[in-house]
Amino acid sequence: MRVRFAPSPTGPLHMGGVRTALYNYLLARKNNGSFILRIEDTDQKRFVPGAVEYIREALEWAGIVPDEGYGYGGEYGPYRQSERKEIYDRYIRRLLDEGKAYYAFDTPEELDRIRKEYESRGETFMYNATVRQKMRNSLSLPAEETQRLLAGGAPYTIRFRIPENRKIKVKDLVRGDVEVDASVLDDKVLVKSDGLPTYHLANIVDDHLMGITHVIRGEEWLPSLPLHILLYEAFGWTPPAFAHLPLILKPTGKGKLSKRDGDAGGFPVFPLEWKDPRTGQVSPGYREQGYLPEAFVNMLALLGWNPGTEQEIFSMDELVEAFDLSRINKSGARFDPEKAKWFQHQHFQRLSDEEIWKKIIPVTETHLGRPLTEEEKNYTRQILPLVRERLTFPEDFWKWAGYFYQRPEAYHPKAVKKQWKNQTPQILEEVKDVLATITPWEAGIIKEQLSEWIQNNGLGFGKVLQPLRLALAGDLKGPDLFAMMELLGKEETLERIRLALERLPSAKEQ
């Protein structure tokens, strides 16, 4: 089995592309086949610098590593279509010689005009068997005229001559069999006036020459499948098996997922951050948001495919094991950013303490604006168990544990309003004194002694612990208060209480 992923470097690869690559990759690995990366850059007008590098980096990040192809070597190269022009020339020659393709001299302007004309009459223009005799091409023109035009260097395209009175049976591994009448097809341009092939020609020639056995691509290609079958037929080649994947749809609204949706919905559409070389506009990426590649891949895999069991969390190896073309869905799948987060949470929680620790060090350093000392790194190691279960992204660590590194600058206003009562300053003064006597400074001991004090004074836990938390962390949320105090250290704990008493309203002011 040989499969390929054949993106066009017209910009960053988006989620849908990654999923297509993933399905190809899974299938190849499951069957001990090869996964090939081919770059389809026959449209030089739309070529975007950096896109090829982006594609490779994105696939590598996601763990979808090609066995062969552009940048990976192999026996079937070159793997970039712009380097294969001679090959396409050779094959189009064959079609021309056999009368299966023809020269067309119609200019884009002419075609445009005719299209508009048809449109104004409510019809659709098709360059097909019934109109091709009326157009300027080697079929309608006298042979001498064609020769003269070619010799004179007149611009031309080469079109495929769709055979007449034909029904084409196409088989799709996802959708089953479809039968199409050739009369609904038009004579597609195979070679553009710049001499480079269009997708249709290049794709068929390359898939054949590269020994591709299974073509797995997006549903947007389904309408051109009959044309592709006809092309294989014209060359006398056996077509590969085809599977057309359902599209990924917008979370809300109509249509397929696009770049804009990410901006509007606040989620990335691209695997990696992308900076548009022309506009300088930056689009966010899953990697930069802190997503784990395995979470991203897991989420993508289950968008349009299911294992038939109730298992939802998969590693790449498990996906390889479970993947099966027959369980791909037929209908488009709406992308749900919330579920993406859930997958991330699941995978993040499966990381070891050590792995998480490595990820949160840089986050902490960024927020602090300086590197951590060895001592602080160890401190971080101690803090982690307290907050790890609430982390979805490395970035969350700062949100839940930032106050371990910095004294609160401000106190959450709502929390103050709710918990900082008239009697609070007095209580905290006393708590401070009680804490000052506690030794050794360990969570268990602190809890024991403070609890005893609270009970002896008939105070209720909330009244004491809530303001204390507020004083130490600046907010009412966080892990176990006693563990927090232990890690903060006695001196720092007392100092923060003192600071809060100084900064927050005393009884008199209220």
Next chain:
RNA sequence: GGCCCGGUCGUCUAACGGCUAGGACGCAGGAUUUUCAUUCCUGUAAUCGGGGUUCGAUUCCCCGUCGGGCUGCCA
């Protein structure tokens, strides 16, 4: 408009033509907790409509409708 492909909770989906239509996300409630979060429990909610075939239809067929794709010298 034409051609093609689809339609099960709000979303992702499961269900040889045969259980009370199952799971997950989300949401709501509860338990746990000093708090927030996590975790656990409970609840919420669906077969697009109409015909047919059949003892029996989410499942097969037809029509309608809705959704999606294509209709470029883009891929």
